[in-house]
Each structure stands twice: as C-alpha cells, then as structure tokens.
Amino acid sequence: MAESALPILILLCFVAGAIVVVLATLRRPDAAWIVTMATLTAAFGLSVRLLQAVIDGGAVRHRLGGWVAPIGIELVADGLTALVVCVVTGIALLVGLYAREAVRREIAERESAFYAVLLVLLLGLSGMVLTGDLFNLYVFFEISSLAGYALIAVGDKRAVVASFRYLLLGTVGASFYLLGVGFIYALTGTLNMADAAARLPALADNPALRVSVALIVTGIALKMAVFPMQAWLADAYTHACTTTTAIVAPIMTKVAAYALIRIAGFVYGFELVSERLPVGAALAWLSAIGIVVSSVLALAQTDVKRMLAYSSIAQVSYIGLGIGLGQPWALAGAVLHVLNHAVMKCCLFLVTGTVQLAGGGRTLDDYRGLGRRMPWTFAAFTLAALAMVGIPPTGGFFSKWYLMVGGLEAGAGGLVVVLVGSGLLTAGYLFRVLERVWARPAPDLVLRPLGAGATVPIVLLGVAVVVFGLLNSWIVTRVIAPALPTAMGGLET
Amino acid sequence: MTETLVMLLARWPYVCTVLLMLLGLYGMLGKQNLVKKLIGLNVFQTAIILFFIVQAYRSGASVPIWDPALGNDPDAYVDPIPHGLMLTAIVVSVAVTGVALALLIRIYRNFGTLDEPDLLDAMKRSR
Numbered sequence: 002m003a004e005s006a007l008p009i010l011i012l013l014c015f016v017a018g019a020i021v022v023v024l025a026t027l028r029r030p031d032a033a034w035i036v037t038m039a040t041l042t043a044a045f046g047l048s049v050r051l052l053q054a055v056i057d058g059g060a061v062r063h064r065l066g067g068w069v070a071p072i073g074i075e076l077v078a079d080g081l082t083a084l085v086v087c088v089v090t091g092i093a094l095l096v097g098l099y100a101r102e103a104v105r106r107e108i109a110e111r112e113s114a115f116y117a118v119l120l121v122l123l124l125g126l127s128g129m130v131l132t133g134d135l136f137n138l139y140v141f142f143e144i145s146s147l148a149g150y151a152l153i154a155v156g157d158k159r160a161v162v163a164s165f166r167y168l169l170l171g172t173v174g175a176s177f178y179l180l181g182v183g184f185i186y187a188l189t190g191t192l193n194m195a196d197a198a199a200r201l202p203a204l205a206d207n208p209a210l211r212v213s214v215a216l217i218v219t220g221i222a223l224k225m226a227v228f229p230m231q232a233w234l235a236d237a238y239t240h241a242c243t244t245t246t247a248i249v250a251p252i253m254t255k256v257a258a259y260a261l262i263r264i265a266g267f268v269y270g271f272e273l274v275s276e277r278l279p280v281g282a283a284l285a286w287l288s289a290i291g292i293v294v295s296s297v298l299a300l301a302q303t304d305v306k307r308m309l310a311y312s313s314i315a316q317v318s319y320i321g322l323g324i325g326l327g328q329p330w331a332l333a334g335a336v337l338h339v340l341n342h343a344v345m346k347c348c349l350f351l352v353t354g355t356v357q358l359a360g361g362g363r364t365l366d367d368y369r370g371l372g373r374r375m376p377w378t379f380a381a382f383t384l385a386a387l388a389m390v391g392i393p394p395t396g397g398f399f400s401k402w403y404l405m406v407g408g409l410e411a412g413a414g415g416l417v418v419v420l421v422g423s424g425l426l427t428a429g430y431l432f433r434v435l436e437r438v439w440a441r442p443a444p445d446l447v448l449r450p451l452g453a454g455a456t457v458p459i460v461l462l463g464v465a466v467v468v469f470g471l472l473n474s475w476i477v478t479r480v481i482a483p484a485l486p487t488a489m490g491g492l493e494t
Numbered sequence: 495m496t497e498t499l500v501m502l503l504a505r506w507p508y509v510c511t512v513l514l515m516l517l518g519l520y521g522m523l524g525k526q527n528l529v530k531k532l533i534g535l536n537v538f539q540t541a542i543i544l545f546f547i548v549q550a551y552r553s554g555a556s557v558p559i560w561d562p563a564l565g566n567d568p569d570a571y572v573d574p575i576p577h578g579l580m581l582t583a584i585v586v587s588v589a590v591t592g593v594a595l596a597l598l599i600r601i602y603r604n605f606g607t608l609d610e611p612d613l614l615d616a617m618k619r620s621r
Contacts, residue, residue: 136579143586150593154600159617161600168597169522172535172590176542179583183542186576187549 005061007051008076008131011086014044015124019117026113033113034101040120041097044127045090052083056479062133070133071196077133080484081336084476085130085259088343089252093123095458099351100244102451106358107242108155115155119248122148126256135182135192135268138260139175146171146224149253156241163236170233174223181216184209185268198268205273214273217264218280224257227284227321228291231314235298238310243354246306250313250350251343258320258339265324266332266486275327285325289419291318296426304363306353308430309346312389315423316342322416323404331407333481334400340476341388341396341469348385348462352378355455359448368434370443377456379438381463386431388466391424395466399473507548514541526610528601532594539587543580550576 018040025032054061060079064070078086100119104112125145132138150171154164186192188209189200204210226234234254238246265274265281275281292315299311316338323335353363355378361367372379388395401420408417469476502509518541521534550573556564558574602608605616 136582140582140586143590147589147593150597154597158604158620161597161604162613162617165528165594165597165601168590168594169531169535173519173522173538176539180542180545183546183549183576192575192579 002077003054003058003061004063005051005054005078006063007047007054007061008063008078009065011044011047011051011090011127012076012124012131014040014047015120015127018044019120019124022113022117022120030113033116034097034104037100037116037120038094038097041090041094041123044123045087045094048083048086048090048127051078052087052480055080055083059483071191071193074132074134074137075193076131077195078131080480080482081259081262082130082484084336084480085256085339086127088340089123089126089130089256092251092343092347093119093248095461096244096248096347096351099247099354099455099458102455103243103354103358107244111155115152115244118148118151119244122152122248122253124148126252129256130259133194135185135194135197135264137192139179139182142175142178142224142260145253145256146175149249152245152249153237153241155245159236160240160242163233163240167233167237170223170230174220174230177216177220177223179220181213181220184213184216188213194263194268198270201269201273205277210273211278214269214278214280218261218274218284221257221261221264222284222287222321225254225261225317225321226291226314227318228287228294228314231291231295234314235307235310238313239304239307243350243358246310247347247350247354250310251347254313254317255320255339255343258317258324258335261321261324262332262335265327270486271327275325281325281327283325285322285413285416288318288321288325289416291315292322292419292423293426296423296430299430300426302430303365305365305368305434306350306357306363308434309349309353312427312430313346315427316346316389319401319404319420322420323407326404326407326411326413326416328407328411329485330403330410332485333477334403334405334407336481337396337403337473337477338400341400341466344462344465344469345385345388345395345397348381348459348466349389351455351459351462352382352385355451355459358455359450361446361448365433365437368437369441370438372439374443374448375450375456378459381459382438383435384463384466386435388470389431390428394470396469396473397466399470403477507551508545511541511545511548514538514544517541528598528608528610528613532591532598535594536587536591539583539590543583543587546576546580546583550574 022033022036025036055078063076065074104115108115122145125141125148128141129138129145132141150164150168153167154161185197188204189197191197223230238250295311295314299308302308320335320338323331357363388397391398391401405417405420515538518534518538521537522531525531525534552572555570555572558571564570598608605613607613607616
C-alpha cells in the first residue's frame with residue numbers, strides 16, 4: 002500500500018479552517034464565509050486528488066506520527082473511502098456556496114460560530130471515513146455528532162428539543178459502538194481494522210464476537226436511522242435551519258452507512274455478518290420495513306420539508322438493505338446510492354430552503370405555481386425528484402437497479418418487491434409537489450428570490466443527478482468494484 | 495443453573511458494570527425530567543468506561559512501566575491501552591454533557607419547563 006499525505010491534509014484543512022474562521026472574524030466580521038469557502042475548496046481539491054491517486058495506484062495510507070500500524074493509528078483510503086470523502090466535501094462545497102445568503106437571512110448574528118461548527122462537523126465526518134482504526138472511528142463519530150447536535154439546535158424553537166433527543170439517542174448509539182469495540186479489543190488485543198480483520202476469523206465461534214457484532218451494528222444503525230430507530234431524524238431535519246438540513250441530511254447518515262460497510266464488510270466480513278449470523282438478514286428486513294413505513298408517512302405529510310425528512314429515512318434504508326444483503330452487486334448499489342442520494346436530497350432540501358427564505362411557506366400549497374417564477378430552481382428540483390423515483394437516466398435509477406440485481410442474485414425476492422413498490426410510493430409523494438409546482442396557478446405573493454449564489458449550486462446538483470446516472474458504469478467498475486471486500490468475489494452474474 | 499451463577503460470581507465486576515448500564519438506561523427511558531435523562535446517560539457512559547477498566551485489570555500485575563525486576567512478561571503489567579482509550583472517552587462524555595446542558599438551558603428558555611409531558615404541551619401550544 003502506497004504512502005500518501007493526502008488523507009491527513011484533508012483533515013488538517015478542516016481543523017485549520019475551523020480555527021481561522023473564529024480568529025478571522027474577531028477582526029473582520031464578514032470574513033467567516035470567505036474562510037469557510039477557501040477551506041471547503043481546498044478540502045474538495047484534495048479529495049478529488051485522493052480519488053485520482055486511488056484510481057491510478059490503489060489504496061493509500063498515512064501513518065499518524067510515523068508509528069507503524071497495529072501500534073499506531075493509520076488513515077487508509079481505498080476507492081470507497083475516496084468516493085465518500087469526495088461526496089462529503091463536494092456536497093459541503095456546494096452547500097457552502099449556497100450558505101452565504103441563507104445564513105445571513107436566518108442566523109446573521111452567529112455567522113462565525115455556525116461556520117466554525119460546520120467545519121468541525123466535516124472534520125468528524127471525513128475523519129470517520131478516512132480512519133483505519135476502530136477507536137479513532139469512535140472519536141471522529143463523536144466529534145461529528147457533537148457538531149451535528151449544535152448545528153441542528155440552530156433553527157426554530159423546537160429544534161433544540163429535537164437536538165436534545167437526538168443527543169440522547171446518538172450518544173447511546175455511539176456508546177454501543179464503543180462497547181462493541183471493547184469486545185473486539187478483549188478478543189484480539191488490537192484496534193487496527195486490518196489487523197483485527199486478520200485475527201477475527203479464527204474466533205468466529207466465540208460468543209463474545211457475536212455480542213460485539215450485535216452491539217456495533219445496532220450502534221451504527223441507530224445513527225443511520227434504520228427502522229425502528231428512525232424517530233429522531235424527522236424532527237431533527239424538520240426544525241433545523243436550511244443550511245444545516247441541507248448539509249446534515251445528505252451526508253451524515255451516509256457516513257454512518259459507510260462506517261457500517263467498513264466494519265461489517267472489512268473487519269467482520271460478510272461471511273460472518275450475513276451468513277453465519279442473522280444480522281445481515283435482520284438489517285435487510287428492518288430496512289425494508291423502514292422503507293415502506295417512512296414512504297407511507299412521507300405520503301401523509303403536508304409540510305414539504307418534513308416529507309423530505311421521512312423520505313430520507315426511506316432512502317437511507319435502501320443503503321441499509323444493500324449492506325444487509327451482503328452481496329457484491331447490492332453493496333455496489335448501496336455505495337452508489339450514497340453518492341446519488343446525497344446529490345438528489347441535497348438539491349431537494351436546498352430548494353425547500355430557497356422557497357422558505359424567499360418568503361414562501363413550507364406546505365404543499367405554498368408550492369403552487371412556483372415553477373414559472375423560479376424556473377431554474379424547479380427544473381433542478383424536478384430532475385432530483387425524478388431521480389428519487391428512479392427514472393432513467395438519472396442516478397437514482399442505477400443505484401436501485403444494482404440493488405435489485407443484488408437482491409435477485411441473493412434470492413431475496415421479497416426485498417426486490419419492496420424496492421419496486423417503494424418507487425411507486427416515492428412517485429406518489431413527490432408528484433404531489435411537482436403537480437402543484439408546474440400545473441397550478443400561482444397565488445398572489447411577493448417573493449424575495451435569493452441571488453445567483455443560491456441558484457447555481459441547486460442547478461449544479463440537478464445536472465449532477467443526470468451526470469452521475471450516465472457515469473454509473475464508470476463509477477462502479479473503476480472506483481467501487483476494485484474496493485469491494487475480496488472475500489465477496491467480483492461483480493459477476 | 496448453578497454453573498451460570500458460579501460463572502457470574504467469578505466475573506462480578508462485569509456483572510456490576512452491566513447493572514450500572516441498565517440503571518443508566520432506566521434513567522433515560524423511565525424518567526420524565528430531561529436533566530434526569532441526562533444523568534441516566536452519564537451513568538450509562540460511566541458503566542462502559544468501567545467495563546474497559548475492568549478488562550484491563552490483571553490481578554497482582556504492576557503499573558505498565560517497564561521494570562527490570564519483572565522483565566518482558568506482558569502478564570506482569572496491567573494493560574495500559576484501555577486506560578488511554580477511556581481517558582479519551584471521558585473527555586468525549588464531558589463534551590457531550592456540556593453540549594446537552596447548553597441545549598437544556600435553551601429548552602428551558604424557550605418553553606419554561608424541562609418536564610417531558612409539560613414540554614410536549616408547551617410545544618403544541620407554541621405551534
């Protein structure tokens with residue numbers, strides 16, 4: 002494995018950015034956004050460079066402080082890592098571009114603190130993705146969670162209550178994870194993921210190992226909002242301010258999903274999680290229930306932001322389903338869905354934020370006739386909505402396609418039925434919005450539209466939805482397939 | 495049955511951490527006051543910290559500093575890594591408590607109560 006400083010540079014970018022934001026605003030109050038954008042641009046540039054390096058030369062690693070692996074902590078990046086880091090930093094960059102006006106309109110007085118915490122959140126999330134150490138993952142897990150609680154508390158009056166509930170559940174989830182790591186440490190005496198992966202197969206019959214699987218999967222599933230642990234998410238996303246929702250919804254649960262893939266697939270191995278233990282099947286079926294329940298709840302909402310929050314639970318459950326199946330195609334679909342859902346959900350949440358900030362409301366009826374008044378914004382919204390339903394050639398179609406192939410290969414026909422049926426439910430709740438946007442007359446209402454800085458990221462995301470759809474086979478064969486666990490075999494039918 | 499009991503008694507420190515953990519979970523689920531829920535969470539986290547410390551303990555072993563009299567036998571020293579990990583976990587738990595208390599202050603300012611049923615009422619009224 003080649004050495005590379007890129008992983009640590011990405012993390013240092015965020016650390017430095019968070020400190021500089023606070024210091025710079027002591028002198029120049031308007032510097033917060035500029036520093037944030039500089040940090041995000043640098044981090045995204047480094048992530049793309051990392052992805053390039055991984056595609057060209059395979060996985061890279063960085064030894065922290067020069068200590069060699071099982072003793073020291075290492076940062077590791079393979080194709081999955083680099084892809085998810087690019088998703089995190091890329092989405093953050095676009096939301097950052099959008100945030101300038103949104104943050105000024107919503108929370109002008111706390112601008113610098115908001116951006117500083119935002120960068121800490123991104124530090125935690127990219128750290129979770131890049132680390133190759135189980136305990137280090139816990140630390141980054143908690144860094145991102147703490148920043149997340151703070152960001153979610155910024156919103157309307159009830160956001161604080163939602164944030165406190167999330168804090169209680171999130172901390173229990175993280176504690177379960179920590180306890181599971183304690184069991185792994187007691188069994189193997191190591192915290193390095195690669196080292197633990199090499200030692201665990203010999204212990205497959207040890208009951209303590211089963212307990213650790215249950216604890217870690219439950220802990221991470223709680224952060225992923227897998228059914229029946231999804232209740233915190235809807236309130237948290239609904240009451241938080243626009244910028245927070247637009248950044249937390251697309252990437253936070255996805256990074257938890259990534260952590261689950263990393264640990265279930267690479268540390269325990271799917272042979273243990275999905276074949277010897279019923280954990281994989283339980284995860285797949287709970288996700289399937291989650292998809293149906295949340296899609297039906299989304300249908301029942303009249304508040305568009307809340308509807309999208311429920312839809313997020315359903316979409317993250319697709320990823321949980323793909324992981325639970327433990328089949329190469331399904332896993333490729335799950336990873337692809339991390340990318341696609343991040344792009345389309347970010348676009349949808351940014352549009353609801355735009356409507357709200359422009360002086361419109363959040364209910365379905367507030368969307369009447371908006372298509373004519375904000376054509377670019379709602380063109381992108383429509384593309385993202387079509388991708389959510391899974392209409393080719395958008396990205397959403399392909400990730401579901403891979404999931405279905407994986408489900409059929411694994412012989413789980415019932416799950417495939419859920420996947421198809423949920424597409425119809427998704428169409429049901431999103432077309433209600435689209436019908437009002439394009440086919441109803443607009444009420445008399447004075448809107449104060451946001452400037453180009455807010456429209457450009459939305460349009461870019463709308464374009465990205467289609468571009469990632471068209472590029473899907475390149476992403477799967479060049480980036481995802483080489484990084485799948487070798488024990489699973491390749492992507493062949 | 496007796497075998498299980500003997501096994502549990504031999505591992506009584508672990509049994510204690512599990513009881514503490516359950517006590518913490520009860521505090522979080524059973525209590526209506528949000529501060530008590532937070533205290534429950536703290537108890538829960540403490541139980542996990544103790545679990546790691548118990549795991550590091552070795553009867554009759556020395557502090558993990560190399561001693562010529564004890565030589566290179568790893569069993570002669572207490573495992574230092576769980577202590578190091580838990581130092582970090584304690585810091586995390588302090589930070590979580592800090593953020594949680596800050597949130598509680600904001601909740602109290604917004605709604606004038608920290609009692610869950612009252613809070614739900616207050617939230618309905620504020621809608």
